[in-house]
Amino acid sequence: MSEPKVAPTVLAIVLGRRLAALRETAGFTAVQAAKQLRIAQTTVTRMEKVETSLKYATVKTLLEIYGVPQEEILEFLALLDKAATPGWWQSFRDVLPDWFGVHVSLETAATDIRGYEPGVIPGLLQTPNYARSVMERGLPRMSPDVLERCVDLRSKRQEILIRKDPAPPRLWVIADETSLRRSAGSAAVMREQIEHLLDLADLPNVTLQVCPFEAGLHPGAFGPFTIFEISELPDIVCTDSLSRAGYSEEKEEVALFREALNQMSVYAFPKQKTKIFLGDIRKELYL
Secondary structure: OOOOOOOOOHHHHHHHHHHHHHHHHOOOOHHHHHHHHOOOHHHHHHHHOOOOOOOHHHHHHHHHHOOOOHHHHHHHHHHHHHHOOOOHHHHHOOOOOHHHHHHHHHHHHOOEEEEEEOOOOOHHHOOHHHHHHHHHHHOOOOOHHHHHHHHHHHHHHHHHHOOOOOOOOEEEEEEEHHHHHOOOOOHHHHHHHHHHHHHHOOOOOEEEEEEOHHHOOOOOOOOOEEEEEOOOOOOEEEEEOOOOEEEEOOHHHHHHHHHHHHHHHHHOOOHHHHHHHHHHHHHHHOO
């Protein structure tokens, strides 16, 4: 069996883009660059998109062909070594699909994460017991050992919210009232989850809003999405489903989702009212 494909680090993505920019600045097409190395054009383009690994010797030769000064080549190659350092999530590659590995990589590197979740409480805010219940129902074919690995992965992802260095990302999420009213497991699981949301809502870098039923239909009601803001990269929007995710950095598309989130924030309860609303649900669960 082949090894699971490893999602690239964000630094590798940045270097791939920089490699493409240096090629274009030097006036080379991907075809011309490939001919210089006697390799396939697809190898050059796949390296620039980080769909394959950035091989040290190949990158060094490309940079020399592009006329990059030696000092800059050495700096680029030093960063390339750093980019090859495995991300923490790679230890979960036995249960981490490549498409979601990209999500975790972006999540780890982001300075700001914004998003909306219509059906379940957002993954970064889930307790282990709630996450386990969601996965048991959403992915019933999952074996118990794989299930526990996935729960551990979800818990590990959440450490970014309280990390010290680098600074934790600013997280702004809008959850639908549906996710709070729909039971995921026992009442005890939901009580624990609501308590956890109240604790997280007190973090200075977390803004949680709930969009109530009374808001009716709104721009984001048709599916979950996440917007990542990362240094040295354009903003990226991720839309996901049960078995895959789509990523886009097209300015118009990202702007569309940002506008949808801004409009939803008007319909949703503000941060303090959200905490009151969560407190009311907590009381109901203790009745």
